[in-house]
Amino acid sequence: MQKYPNPMNPSVVGVDVLDRHIDPSGKLHSHRLLSTEWGIPSIVKSLIGTCRTRTYVQEHSVVDPVKKTMELKSSNISFTNLVSVDERLVYKPHPHEPHKTILTQEAIISVKGVSLSSYLEGLMANTISSNANKGREALEWVINKLNAEIEEFTASARGTMRNSMAAAAFVEK
Amino acid sequence: MNSVGEACTELKREYDQCFNRWFAETFLKGERAADPCGQLFRRYQLCVQKAIKEKDIPIEGLEFMGPSKGKTENSS
Numbered sequence: 001m002q003k004y005p006n007p008m009n010p011s012v013v014g015v016d017v018l019d020r021h022i023d024p025s026g027k028l029h030s031h032r033l034l035s036t037e038w039g040i041p042s043i044v045k046s047l048i049g050t051c052r053t054r055t056y057v058q059e060h061s062v063v064d065p066v067k068k069t070m071e072l073k074s075s076n077i078s079f080t081n082l083v084s085v086d087e088r089l090v091y092k093p094h095p096h097e098p099h100k101t102i103l104t105q106e107a108i109i110s111v112k113g114v115s116l117s118s119y120l121e122g123l124m125a126n127t128i129s130s131n132a133n134k135g136r137e138a139l140e141w142v143i144n145k146l147n148a149e150i151e152e153f154t155a156s157a158r159g160t161m162r163n164s165m166a167a168a169a170f171v172e173k
Numbered sequence: 174m175n176s177v178g179e180a181c182t183e184l185k186r187e188y189d190q191c192f193n194r195w196f197a198e199t200f201l202k203g204e205r206a207a208d209p210c211g212q213l214f215r216r217y218q219l220c221v222q223k224a225i226k227e228k229d230i231p232i233e234g235l236e237f238m239g240p241s242k243g244k245t246e247n248s249s
Contacts, residue, residue, distance in 0.1 A: 012174075013175060014174070014175050014176055014177040015174045015175075015176075016176050016177050016178075016181070016185065016221050017185075017188070017192075017214075017217075018218075018221070018232070020192075020214070022207070026205070028196075028200060033177055033221075033225070033230070033232065035177045056177075056230055056231070056232075058232060063200075065200055065201055065203055066203070077230070077231050077232060077233075078231070080231075
């Protein structure tokens with residue numbers, strides 16, 4: 001849920017939750033809207049306006065707290081007349097190594113009505129495949145950040161406790 | 174992280190804080206208590222739905238989707 005912002009996906013500029021509920025089996029469903037901004041030169045943006053350079057993606061995620069799995073499905077909702085990108089990610093515990101997580105990621109890309117479609121599909125497949133690595137790095141970055149925050153919090157709590165215990169001991173004397 | 178509607182970012186942050194706390198401390202620990210963020214979510218949603226309409230974002234009734242419905246067909 002706290003995947004963005006991260007330095008590996010600078011193009012995601014907005015995230016909104018559209019719906020969230022727990023289904024009868026206890027799994028958490030979320031529907032989110034992601035807005036992304038491609039690296040278009042600002043002079044072009046000033047001519048055509050930022051509304052035209054924003055692309056939107058809808059994402060449906062399901063978290064199973066018992067099986068400890070998370071599945072994400074996303075698809076573009078902008079430029080659907082030109083291209084369709086459907087992505088599915090599944091995070092689940094490693095079957096043999098309990099401290100590891102397995103991520104499987106697949107994407108179906110189709111480019112419509114363009115004669116260079118197989119070239120463009122190949123290009124997009126390469127981009128998505130290299131982005132898959134970035135996605136994994138991004139999550140590792142977020143995990144490290146959260147761990148560092150927890151350590152900092154624990155260290156300062158310990159410091160505070162030590163101070164109060166020392167003060168209490170001093171008072172007792 | 175910002176909201177898609179600039180005016181909604183603060184409401185989004187308040188909701189996110191509430192949700193993230195419930196998610197980590199209650200939901201992931203296997204406790205069944207519902208999240209206490211309903212009102213914050215409703216206020217945030219009113220703002221977002223308005224922004225979506227204003228920016229003409231084509232979500233096509235996504236907000237009405239229930240858990241059993243699949244992805245809506247894109248018309249091209």
